[in-house]
Amino acid sequence: MEKKIKRVYIAGILSRGHGYYSKNTAINYIIAQRELTKWGLKALQAGFIPFVPAWDYHLWWVLEEGEYITEAMIKRYSKSWLEVCDAVVLTPGWQKSKGTLAEIKRAEELGIPVFESLDELIKATKEDNENRT
DSSP: OOSOOOEEEEEOOOOOOTTSSOSOHHHHHHHHHHHHHHHHHHHHHTTOEEEOGGGGGHHHHTOOTTOOOOHHHHHHHHHHHHTTOSEEEEOTTGGGOHHHHHHHHHHHHHTOOEESSHHHHHHHHHHHHHHHO
């Protein structure tokens, strides 16, 4: 790897659909947020600076009456962060996510490496650091 990896985009499925964890779609979404957050925490603890798209729900907490956020705004926000990250890490179940598939395509267009697990990223960066010394 030519560039040291610091900023990591945590990609994965958020809309798991009816019945994945629960019969309630909202509960599925909350659990999916929790799972992506866990991966973001693991990346942080491993020394990376993670961006977790699932954290965008915080924006809704502070909206004033009459304010709004559109899906297009959220996608633009996440895509902008993806484009400045040094790597993408995929979380379990990513294959079922249309959004994650689009993020992988964009990362590949930009030459951003995509790792199928955090362990794979850690191994690659460890090997890269060893090769630099």
